[in-house]
Amino acid sequence: MSADLIDGKAFSSRVRGLVAAGVAELSQQGIVPGLAVVLVGEDPASEVYVRNKGIQTREAGMNSWEHKLPAEASQAALMSLIAELNADPAVHGILVQLPLPKHIDAEAVINAIDPAKDVDGFHILNVGLLGTGQKAMVPCTPLGCLMMLRDRLGDLSGLNAVVVGRSNIVGKPMAQLLLGESCTVTIAHSRTKDLPAVCRSADILVAAVGRPRMIPGDWIKTGATVIDVGINRIEDGGRTRLVGDVDFDSAVEVAGAITPVPGGVGPMTIACLLANTLTACCRANGLPEPE
Ligand code: NDP
Numbered sequence: 001m002s003a004d005l006i007d008g009k010a011f012s013s014r015v016r017g018l019v020a021a022g023v024a025e026l027s028q029q030g031i032v033p034g035l036a037v038v039l040v041g042e043d044p045a046s047e048v049y050v051r052n053k054g055i056q057t058r059e060a061g062m063n064s065w066e067h068k069l070p071a072e073a074s075q076a077a078l079m080s081l082i083a084e085l086n087a088d089p090a091v092h093g094i095l096v097q098l099p100l101p102k103h104i105d106a107e108a109v110i111n112a113i114d115p116a117k118d119v120d121g122f123h124i125l126n127v128g129l130l131g132t133g134q135k136a137m138v139p140c141t142p143l144g145c146l147m148m149l150r151d152r153l154g155d156l157s158g159l160n161a162v163v164v165g166r167s168n169i170v171g172k173p174m175a176q177l178l179l180g181e182s183c184t185v186t187i188a189h190s191r192t193k194d195l196p197a198v199c200r201s202a203d204i205l206v207a208a209v210g211r212p213r214m215i216p217g218d219w220i221k222t223g224a225t226v227i228d229v230g231i232n233r234i235e236d237g238g239r240t241r242l243v244g245d246v247d248f249d250s251a252v253e254v255a256g257a258i259t260p261v262p263g264g265v266g267p268m269t270i271a272c273l274l275a276n277t278l279t280a281c282c283r284a285n286g287l288p289e290p291e
Contacts, residue, residue: 001250002081002112002219002228003252003253003254003255003256003257004071004152004256004257005257005258005259005260006148006152006170006225006227006257006259006260006264007145007263008148008259008263008264008265008266008267008268009145009267011148011151011267011268011271012144012267012268012271013267013271015272015275016056016059016060016148016271016272016274017267018269018275018290019274019275019278019290020059020061021059021251021280022072022282022290023061024061025082025289026201026278026281026282026285027061027077030089031091031096031194031281031285031287032061032062032063033062033063033093033277033278033280033281034062034063034064034065034092034093034277035053035057035062035063035065035091035092035093035094035095035119035273035274035277035280036064036067036071036085036088036091036093037050037053037064037065037066037067037095037097038052038063038067038069038081038082038095038096038097039066039067039068039069039076039097040069040070040073040096040097040100040101040104040155040197041069041070041071041072041100041101042071043078043099044201044208046097046099047208049097050066050097051193052122052176052205052270053095053270053273054066054156056270056271056274057110057274057277060192060274060278061082062274062277062278063090064072067085068108069080069081069119071101072101073101073104073107075104075108075109075220077101077259078096078104078109079099079108079109079112080162081165082094082096082109082113084111084113085113085117086113086114086117086211087168087217088148089284091117091276092117092119092234092277092280092281092284093119093273093276093280093281094113094114094117094118094119095119095120095273096109096110096273098169102188103212103256105273106160107147107163108125110122110123111123111124112228114277114278115137116137116283119137119140119273119276119277119280120137120139120140120273121136121137121138121140121143121275121276122139122168123137123170126138127163127168129179130173130176130177131176132157132171132231133192135200137218137263137276137279137280138173138272138276139169139170139173139179140268140269140270140272140273140276141169141170141229141265141268141272142170142173142177142276143177143276144169144245144265144268144269144271144272145177145206145227145229145265145268146174146177146181147268148176148227148259148265148268149181149204150181150209151225152225152257153199155197156178156181156182156183156204156236157181157182158182158183159183159184159185159203159204160183160184160186160197160201160203160204161175161178161183161184161185161186161201161202161205161206162186162187162201162204162205163175163178163185163186163187163188163202163205163206163208164188164189164192164195164199164205164206164207164208164209164215164230164245165188165189165206165207165208165209165210166187166189167208170208170229171208173189173190174206174229175187178204178206183204186198186202188200189207192206193218195254196218196264197231198220199219200219200220200221200238201221202220202224203221203225204224204225204227205220205221205224205225205226205227205246205273206227206289207226207227207228207229207230207244207246208225208229208230208245208247209245209247209285210230210232210243211223211230211231211232211245211248212230212232212243213243213244213245213246213248214230214245214246215245215246215247215249215251215288216250216251217247217249217251217252217253217254218250218254219259220246220254220255221254222254222256222258223255224232224253224254224255224256225256225257225258226246226251226255226257226258227258227259227260227264227265228244228245228248228259228260228264228265229245230243230245230246230261231244232245233237233264242261243261244259244260244261244264246261248260248261275290278290
């Protein structure tokens with residue numbers, strides 16, 4: 001048996017097409033959604049992410065601004081930039097690229113963003129809204145995972161979902177979303193006892209660990225749907241390549257469907273960022289939200 005591939009590239013291009021159509025409709029009313037991305041320092045991976053976000057934002061017909069601060073920028077300078085962006089009516093979404101340099105209090109910065117413009121969904125208010133099942137800005141990576149799961153499985157109600165990883169960015173919001181879909185949710189982490197057995201109970205297995213190919217095929221229930229969030233760089237024959245947290249070659253023999261790395265969750269994350277920016281713009285203008 002070989003699992004179906006969940007094609008995040010194709011799916012994300014459909015989502016970006018829908019967002020672009022929504023943006024085009026708004027522009028007929030003279031409204032242009034705008035996303036401001038803030039980058040502190042010169043982390044090469046972050047620079048690539050920020051550049052890609054800018055390109056895709058403009059491709060969708062939105063305004064895009066990149067604010068680059070030096071690595072030694074003060075907390076006060078960053079807070080004052082956030083305050084400016086909060087007050088700017090042309091800016092509907094604000095994203096502060098993580099990780100921030102160590103001398104910056106990342107939580108204080110995130111919580112200084114206007115929650116209505118918090119398109120990453122990391123502000124404490126949005127976390128609380130999501131946790132209580134209210135209308136929130138939902139973090140982009142778990143939102144993308146949920147969209148792919150719904151597309152593949154339809155109704156998720158009653159399914160056993162295991163999320164491996166409990167970060168605020170991926171694991172916890174993913175678990176909240178799955179609970180919202182009436183799954184029976186288990187969150188596993190580095191202290192979980194008998195992780196293989198926990199994973200084998202999953203109809204839906206989401207891996208968000210950051211350890212290359214940690215989850216082999218024999219931890220996976222036959223026919224399960226596997227979402228691999230991990231992005232790990234490994235050396236392979238003198239070249240660097242990306243692999244997930246799941247051992248794809250053995251998992252594909254057992255799972256019912258699986259996301260590849262690259263080309264699975266990754267492309268959906270930016271598509272969801274654009275979708276969140278469009279949603280934030282509609283809410284700011286009192287217009288109906290896109291579905
Ligand atoms: P974090 O490092 O913040 O969290 C990792 C989680 O994995 C922790 O909860 C940790 O447990 C758990 N963990 C670590 N080792 C084990 C183990 N041996 N067994 C079980 N659990 C373990 O990572 P993130 O959530 O930020 O990211 C996870 C992965 O997803 C990374 O590869 C990252 O690159 C990728 N990612 C991909 C995105 C995309 O767009 N596709 C976006 C964001 C992240 P504990 O809490 O006990 O320490």
